[in-house]
Amino acid sequence: MPTPGTSALVVELPAAEGLLDAARAVNPALVRPGLSPHVTALYPFLPAAQLTEAVDEAVAALAREHRAADVPLTELVVTAGFVAAAAPALQPLADAVCGQWPDVRPYGGRFGPRPPVHLTIAMGGTEAETREVAKAAETLLPITGRAEALHLVVLTEQGWQLRLTAPLGTPAR
Numbered sequence: 001m002p003t004p005g006t007s008a009l010v011v012e013l014p015a016a017e018g019l020l021d022a023a024r025a026v027n028p029a030l031v032r033p034g035l036s037p038h039v040t041a042l043y044p045f046l047p048a049a050q051l052t053e054a055v056d057e058a059v060a061a062l063a064r065e066h067r068a069a070d071v072p073l074t075e076l077v078v079t080a081g082f083v084a085a086a087a088p089a090l091q092p093l094a095d096a097v098c099g100q101w102p103d104v105r106p107y108g109g110r111f112g113p114r115p116p117v118h119l120t121i122a123m124g125g126t127e128a129e130t131r132e133v134a135k136a137a138e139t140l141l142p143i144t145g146r147a148e149a150l151h152l153v154v155l156t157e158q159g160w161q162l163r164l165t166a167p168l169g170t171p172a173r
Helices: 014-026 053-064 088-100 127-140
Strands: 007-012 038-042 069-073 076-079 082-086 118-123 143-147 149-156 159-167
Touching (some): 014 082, 014 127, 053 088, 053 149, 053 159, 076 127, 082 127
Antiparallel strands (some): 007 038, 076 082, 082 118, 149 159
């Protein structure tokens, strides 16, 4: 579990709320509280104590180099206790984020240097709960969400707090 002071760079996809609702219907504990449906570009990011105006500016500059886009969610990823929707359309953005901060290993290195980008639907369930969530989520696909910004969020004692919203833009020509 993340601790206060942990940060992340995420892209919200509100259109996917129904997927999280499906998981909550099975067991509310399967959905992490405090964040809307999102695709993670880099977690954990820098500790909150290292977040400076220069970091904010670097995040904003990187976001401007990537177009806002429709993100199709068409395929589920299901493993023990985990259900997600693959979001390959956001892989270039996640790769750019990781390239900008190469010393920050995605997920602490647990899934390699370039983990597949996804929207987590449910995490930590039993085998039966995982099957039930996957079955419900499958009926809701495909979903297309609009990626419009890269968000820097920080976990506090009160939950995840937004630090920065960096709109995605049109790359310079």
